[in-house]
Amino acid sequence: MEATAPRGGVAPCTRRVMNLAHTLRKNGRRLRDGLGLVQAGRRWTWAELDARVDAMAAALAQRGVVKGDRVLVQSRNGNQLFESMFVCFRLGAVWVPTNFRQTPAEVAYLAKASGARVLICGSVFPEHAAAIRAECQALDIVVEIGGESFGEDYDHLVAEHAGQAAPVADVEHDDPCWFFFTSGTTGRPKAAVLTHGQMGFVITNHLCDLMPGTKEGDTSLVVAPLSHGAGIHQLAQVAAGATTVLTGGDRLDPEEAWSLVEQWRIANMFTVPTIVKLLTEHPAVDRHDHSSLRHVIYAGAPMYREDQKRALKALGPVLVQYFGLGEVTGNITVLPPRLHAAEDGPEVKVGTCGFERTGMQVDIQDTDGRSLPAGETGEICVCGPAVFAGYYDNPKANADAFRNGWFRTGDLGHLDPQGFLFITGRASDMYISGGSNVYPRETEEKLLKHPAIAEVAILGVPDPTWGEVGVAVCVARPGETVEEAALLSWLSGEVARYKLPKRVFFWDDLPKSGYGKITKRAIREGLEARGCLPLEQGR
Structure with a gap:
């Protein structure tokens, strides 16, 4: 039976696209001795990174890893995590990074849900490795970063296969390259399938819309786990030939971060609003030169206006906001530096x-x-x-x-x-009080104008009279105190009565996900555990 040409007379063809690992290969050839990656005094040139990726890809290929196999990676930020992305891409395998802060049971679920065949795991996570092995029947290759107590040592494999290279997989537009697990704030995490063709567009769009002018020789600081948005951001840096600088500690240290900005003349960084808030409210921001910054990108959640103002006053016109879920790789909207302003005015589109x-x-x-x-x-x-x-x-x-x-x-x-x-x-945050839709963010923005309030989250909870009412959980600024009644009285002049929370509770801090987002599900669970919900018990 003869194939029928589609309308327009164009013969059917495959949609072959660039294998994303080629971004690293190009740098290894052209920018050989330029710095590709830096962490805690260690430096890797582009040629070294490309060779290490070749060696690990060869090691996995010899163990039977083929195009389409899923490779789960449980690791803190480091060169091996950075390299593992390109190892998977080069083989045509699927990179499945986890948030290293997740529990063994949570990561074991991700392994099973993804059908992972390979595990690359930091030596400091033996419980995770054991849980994954017990849960994931498909797993038959385990590589350990920094040891060999439960798997083959990563760096030993790289050394053993130095100079070798597996064939680079041919890929088409819709071939998967990355399982990007959703944060699971409304249920069990789901694996969003990112593809080579899709990500080729995203790289170009990031460089076009978020960081115009990014080029080889620029430097980018990583202050978030490479497993999610920061990994997409760093893939764009590799495509541009910019150097990636990783922090050295397990937790974000503002002093270290600003020191690295000054030392490496950092041009851009990817953050979330809570990280921007932490960095710009820390006294270290004034002790270090950050004039090299051109783009401080924040995503993952909208930034409250009061936090935005403080950040702009501290850093100047360098903030870039983007909106987008993991399923759209952050690629929905952009608010560039020229449309940010530290002062409200008729030309400023607040919110x-x-x-x-x-x-x-x-x-x-x-x-x-x-x-x-x-x-x-x-x-x-x-x-x-x-x-x-x-x-x-x-x-x-x-x-x-x-x-x-x-x-x-x-x-x-x-x-x-x-x-x-x-x-x-x-949509899940909205509640209906007395027949009126209430969107908590509006009231949260108002509460953050109060000089004593540092953080806030508002939830809708059942109420026998109004159907649902709001409950606010606030964190006070250091050295500040405010009474519930006084705060509600102040807020009554800012929002309509039906939008007023019925109760306000004060906590030392708000629970956040591994990516810095305030998690309202955990707040609700905390209120229940403390006996504050149902409200009748908390009166």
């Missing part, structure tokens, strides 16, 4: 997360999938080349996530007449 990224389209839809006009709140939906291929082995989640070709983010918001996007909150 926006920017406008659509190049090649992407945003649509605000109602519950039936109909487009809503400017100013009306609905679900933020998106289409474009940065949208993932779907969730791995999860048809129900895929059916729920896509509608008429649009990816449904689960976030609520509205567009203004100019196309700027404003996020109201997660």
Whole structure:
């Protein structure tokens, strides 16, 4: 039977694309002796990194790893984690990084859910390795970073296979390269399938929209785990030939971070709002020269306006915001430095997360999938080349996530007449009090204007009279105190009565995910554990 050419007379063909590992190969050839990676006094040139990736890829290939195999990586930030991304890409295997702060049981679930065949695991995580082995029947290759108590030593394998190279896998646009696990704030994490073709677009878009002018010789500081957004950011740095600088400790130390900014003349860094807040409110920001910074990128959640103002006053016009879930690799909107301002004014669009990224389209839809006009709140939906291929082995989640070709983010918001996007909150955060929709973020923004409040989260909880009411959990600034009644009295002048929280509780800190996001599910669980919920018990 003869093949039928599609309409237009174009013969069918494969959509072969660049293997993402080629970004490193190019640097190894052209920028050989330039610095590719730095951590705690250790330095690796581009040629050294490329050779190490070749050697590890050869070692895994000899052990039977082939295109499509999943490789789970449990590791703190380090050169091996950085290299493992390119090892997987080069083989056509799928990189499955974990957040190293997750528990053994959580990581074992990720191994099983992804069908991982290979584990690369830091020697400081023996319990994780044991849990994964017990849970994941497909696992038959274990590589240990920094030891050989439960697997073959990573660096020994690199040394044994030095000078060798596995064939670079041919890849097509939709070939998976990365299982990007969602944070699981509303349920069990799901593996978003990122592909070589999709990520090639994302690299280009990051460099175009977020960090224009990034080039070889620039330096980028990593202050977040490479397993998620920071890994996508660093892939773009490799594509540009920029040097990656890793912090040396297991936890973020603002003193170390600002010292590295000064030492390495850091040009850009990827953060989340809570990290920007921590860095810019620490006295070390004034002790070190940070004039080299051109782009301080924050994502993962909108930044509260008061925190944004303080950061801009500390750093100047270098903040770049982007909005996007892991499923869209952060690639939905951008708010560049020129549209950030430390002072409110008629030209400042307070609360926006920017406008659509190049090649992407945003649509605000109602519950039936109909487009809503400017100013009306609905679900933020998106289409474009940065949208993932779907969730791995999860048809129900895929059916729920896509509608008429649009990816449904689960976030609520509205567009203004100019196309700027404003996020109201997660659909799951909204509650209905006395028949009125309440979006907690608006009230949270108001509370952060109070001089005594450093952090806040508001949840909707059941109420016999109003259906649901708000409960606020606040963290006071050091040395500050405020009474619940006084705070609610102050807030009553800022928001409508139905938006006022019924109760305010004060904690020393708010629980956050491994990526720095405030986790409302954990806050709800904490309120229940402390006897504050149901509210009748907390009175």
